[in-house]
Amino acid sequence: MRMTVKTVIVTADEDAAELAAGSPENVTVSDRIGAIPRHILFEDGSVFETDDNDAVDDWLASRFCSRTGILHRLERFHPRLALFALLVVVLFAGLYRYALPAAVELAVAATPPDATRLLGQSVLSSLDHSSVLTPSTLPQERQDAIAGQFRDLTRKTPQGEDAFTLLFRGGEHIGPNAFALPDGSIVLTDALVGLAPDDDAVLGVLAHEMGHVAGNHSLRSLYRAAGATTLILFISGDVGSGIHDILVQGTGLAALSYSREQESEADRYSVTLMTKAGRDPAGLARMLESLDRHPHAEDGTDFFSSHPATPARIEAIRRHAAQPPEG
Amino acid sequence: MNRTENNAAPVDKPEDIRPEPFQFTGTGREYFGIWIVNILLTIVTFGIYSAWAKVRRQRYFYGNTRLAGHAFDYHARPKQILIGRIIVLAGLFTYNIVVNLFPLASLALLLLLFLILPWLIMRGLRFNARVTSYRTVRLDFHGRYWGAAKAYIAGPLLAAVTLGILAPLATRWAWRYSLGNLRYGGRPVACDPNLKSLYGQWWLSALIVLIGFVLLGGFSMSIYGFLGWEDSLMTKNEIRIAILSTTYLFMLSIILIYAFAGLFYRAGTRNIALNAAILDERHHFSSALSRRRYAWIAISNLLATLFTLGLARPWAAVRMARYVAAATTIRIDGSLDDYLNQVTETGPAISAEYLDMEGFDFGF
Numbered sequence: 093m094r095m096t097v098k099t100v101i102v103t104a105d106e107d108a109a110e111l112a113a114g115s116p117e118n119v120t121v122s123d124r125i126g127a128i129p130r131h132i133l134f135e136d137g138s139v140f141e142t143d144d145n146d147a148v149d150d151w152l153a154s155r156f157c158s159r160t161g162i163l164h165r166l167e168r169f170h171p172r173l174a175l176f177a178l179l180v181v182v183l184f185a186g187l188y189r190y191a192l193p194a195a196v197e198l199a200v201a202a203t204p205p206d207a208t209r210l211l212g213q214s215v216l217s218s219l220d221h222s223s224v225l226t227p228s229t230l231p232q233e234r235q236d237a238i239a240g241q242f243r244d245l246t247r248k249t250p251q252g253e254d255a256f257t258l259l260f261r262g263g264e265h266i267g268p269n270a271f272a273l274p275d276g277s278i279v280l281t282d283a284l285v286g287l288a289p290d291d292d293a294v295l296g297v298l299a300h301e302m303g304h305v306a307g308n309h310s311l312r313s314l315y316r317a318a319g320a321t322t323l324i325l326f327i328s329g330d331v332g333s334g335i336h337d338i339l340v341q342g343t344g345l346a347a348l349s350y351s352r353e354q355e356s357e358a359d360r361y362s363v364t365l366m367t368k369a370g371r372d373p374a375g376l377a378r379m380l381e382s383l384d385r386h387p388h389a390e391d392g393t394d395f396f397s398s399h400p401a402t403p404a405r406i407e408a409i410r411r412h413a414a415q416p417p418e419g
Numbered sequence: 420m421n422r423t424e425n426n427a428a429p430v431d432k433p434e435d436i437r438p439e440p441f442q443f444t445g446t447g448r449e450y451f452g453i454w455i456v457n458i459l460l461t462i463v464t465f466g467i468y469s470a471w472a473k474v475r476r477q478r479y480f481y482g483n484t485r486l487a488g489h490a491f492d493y494h495a496r497p498k499q500i501l502i503g504r505i506i507v508l509a510g511l512f513t514y515n516i517v518v519n520l521f522p523l524a525s526l527a528l529l530l531l532l533f534l535i536l537p538w539l540i541m542r543g544l545r546f547n548a549r550v551t552s553y554r555t556v557r558l559d560f561h562g563r564y565w566g567a568a569k570a571y572i573a574g575p576l577l578a579a580v581t582l583g584i585l586a587p588l589a590t591r592w593a594w595r596y597s598l599g600n601l602r603y604g605g606r607p608v609a610c611d612p613n614l615k616s617l618y619g620q621w622w623l624s625a626l627i628v629l630i631g632f633v634l635l636g637g638f639s640m641s642i643y644g645f646l647g648w649e650d651s652l653m654t655k656n657e658i659r660i661a662i663l664s665t666t667y668l669f670m671l672s673i674i675l676i677y678a679f680a681g682l683f684y685r686a687g688t689r690n691i692a693l694n695a696a697i698l699d700e701r702h703h704f705s706s707a708l709s710r711r712r713y714a715w716i717a718i719s720n721l722l723a724t725l726f727t728l729g730l731a732r733p734w735a736a737v738r739m740a741r742y743v744a745a746a747t748t749i750r751i752d753g754s755l756d757d758y759l760n761q762v763t764e765t766g767p768a769i770s771a772e773y774l775d776m777e778g779f780d781f782g783f
Contacts, residue, residue: 125475126449128482129490139555141489163475167452176455177730183462210520218522318515322466322508329458329469330476331732334678334721 121148124164192319199315200308208311212275216259219279228260230282235260238280241291242298248368249302251276256302268383272301274310287382296362296375303361309354317347356408363412373413377406437751438705443744445483447734453479454733470501484744486553487755495550537567548601554759562600570596583628583677586684587617594692604762606699612692620687623710624680631676639669679714686713693747701752708746716742 122131130148132140142148149161166172219225228235239258246253257277263269268284278301280294288294304310320343324336331339359376366373457472474497481493514532518525541562548560574589591612599610642665686708693706720735751758 123475123478125479125482126445126453128479131492163456167456169448169452173452173455176459180455180458180462181728183459187462207520214519214521214523221523314519318512321511325508329461329472330454330736331729332721332724332735334717335724335729335732338725 121152124149124161126167187323188320192316192323195319196312196315199319200311203311208274211311212273212277215273216277216279224263224265225279226262226264228262228282230260230285234285238285238291238294241295245295245299245365245369245371246302248365249306251306256305258298268386270297270301272304272310274305274308276305278302278305284379287379287386289378289382290375292366292372292375293379293382294375295371296366296373296377297379299362299365300358300376302365303358304354306361307354307357309358313347313351313354316350317343320346356405359405359409360412363409367413374410377409377413380406380409435753437755438748439487439751439755441744441747441749442485443480443483443737443741444485445479445737445740447737450479450733450737454736467501470497470504473497473500480740481551484740486749487751489554492552493550494552495546499546533572537564537572540571541567544597544600553603556604556759556762559602559605560600561602562596566596566600583625587614587621587688590617590684590688590692594688598692598696603698606762608696608698609700610692610696612688612695616691616695617688620684620691620710623687624684627680627683628676631672631680635669635672635676639665679718682714682717683710686710698749702758703750705748705750706746707748708743712742 118135120133122133124130124145127143127145129141129143130145132142132148134140152161216225238260242256242258243253246256249255255276257275259277259279260282261279262282266281268287269281270279270284272278278298280298284297285294288297321340324339324343362376363373366375453475457468457475460468461472474493474495477493477495481491484491514528517528541560541564544562544567545560548558551558570589570592574592578586578589591614594610594612598608601608643662687710690706690708693704696704698704716739720731720739723731724735
């Protein structure tokens with residue numbers, strides 16, 4: 093192949109007949125990647141294939157003074173690649189540690205209240221329709237008493253009374269249980285009220301659930317899981333299918349540890365709020381102890397099984413409750 | 420056209436048939452640079468470069484896969500890959516919103532997904548074929564929707580429901596669809612692996628699963644038995660945690676057993692399928708993977724990648740590509756150059772680089 097300034101001419105050898113020719117402007121040269129053959133495509137559709145990558149690059153450089161092949165120069169085996177590897181580790185850690193939480197915060201802030209209301213209502217209606225939840229059979233006066241104390245508690249929060257709604261439900265399958273929905277609805281089962289040693293134990297659990305609402309925990313988990321999946325989908329590239337599966341499993345485990353963090357945050361919220369309301373801050377700890385003794389706890393289907401009521405957790409609440417109130 | 424037409428000898432004279440092995444010429448050292456720069460630029464550009472990264476990676480692997488001295492080529496444009504990825508991401512986003520906001524509608528959405536999945540697979544196979552060329556001649560794919568539904572929805576479902584007993588049937592459908600619908604320069608590839616031969620490769624994997632299950636069953640029975648013991652020294656809470664983690668390990672072991680047996684099965688059935696594949700009724704493919712060697716490479720690759728925090732991945736990927744290419748051969752009937760001239764003369768009359776590639780890569 094000869095490459096003059098004006099034309100590119102391909103011949104079998106120096107003197108042989110011209111096989112293909114074209115002006116350099118109308119010739120497309122494929123990018124250099126490793127040592128794979130280069131393709132030079134002519135206007136008439138003919139293709140010239142060569143393994144002489146350096147000659148093609150020399151010609152391109154002299155002809156266009158272009159910076160073609162900058163990627164290839166970066167990719168060449170060089171001590172610099174060790175720096176790149178280090179940079180990848182640092183950037184990936186930074187992305188996971190800082191960019192992901194920041195994106196989650198942004199998404200939480202951008203979520204309209206209508207969407208969270210819809211989210212809460214649809215979850216509740218699907219639970220009601222599938223009879224996971226049944227109407228409460230608790231006597232009306234007992235319901236009113238708990239609801240009254242709950243209202244007093246909500247008045248002590250910065251979000252105010254309207255941010256929370258208490259709902260009484262029965263439900264054989266889920267046993268003694270309480271959970272919060274993203275719209276501020278807090279569902280309390282009859283079995284949990286029946287198991288509670290005293291009212292402060294019930295209110296401690298409700299304050300814990302209010303902590304989940306105040307911290308937007310369900311919305312955060314949702315966005316975080318989506319963000320982590322996107323991160324793996326896009327960033328990981330060629331890691332092999334085995335490692336890919338392990339990474340996906342890993343985000344599942346990371347989500348578990350994330351939910352444990354949320355539990356301790358809600359525990360602290362409960363202690364602080366109960367203290368502020370002039371109630372016993374260790375009520376939640378007493379409830380957790382009762383739950384652990386309850387036979388239902390054994391089959392592992394109750395809400396608390398996702399974060400076992402370990403003695404460590406109960407102790408943390410007690411320790412926190414014994415401290416003088418902050419602020 | 421060197422052979423004279425009036426030659427009385429039969430066409431399939433043994434000396435006319437030359438086995439041409441595939442060869443992979445990439446190196447771990449070279450691919451490492453491409454791989455790490457791909458990841459770095461993908462992170463720096465918040466994922467946008469991933470489309471360019473994919474093209475560079477594919478071009479490296481295709482360009483290093485050689486047959487009779489010539490390399491394959493990959494022609495997808497990064498923008499097509501990027502658009503495909505944006506569509507997939509938007510789809511996942513919408514799916515997640517609908518599932519969370521309207522849990523009752525998610526069943527209908529799942530059904531819809533099942534309905535469009537065969538179409539996506541079909542388009543993906545077609546895209547991948549059309550962006551692949553060898554000696555400037557493109558591949559093409561002629562599979563249809565129902566073929567994909569049978570091979571990739573009905574087949575796996577049937578295999579799963581029968582706990583793997585009908586897996587060879589699903590494998591047969593999948594190979595018949597993915598390979599049997601390929602065209603090279605308009606010339607068809609035929610592939611109809613024999614069910615009996617596929618079952619010949621099945622029993623070893625079935626035995627591995629069976630032995631694995633027996634061992635796992637005995638092991639977990641004794642653990643659960645110990646946990647249920649009345650005089651256990653553990654508290655109720657400790658027992659609960661132990662049961663949960665044992666159950667998790669149990670599920671993990673089942674997945675690992677199937678994955679391990681699957682390696683042997685995949686290598687064995689690939690041999691059967693390729694040995695039954697013929698290009699243009701003349702050129703026979705053949706594959707001679709050793710099942711044990713294939714499983715060993717796959718497992719040691721995974722472990723090496725894991726223990727080097729991913730850094731050994733380029734070496735591992737190249738190692739596997741080398742082994743699989745070296746075990747694959749095509750027996751060329753007659754002269755390859757003559758055949759290629761014929762194909763270019765009679766095939767779709769556009770050069771490979773100019774063939775318009777409609778469609779996007781959805782990454783299936």
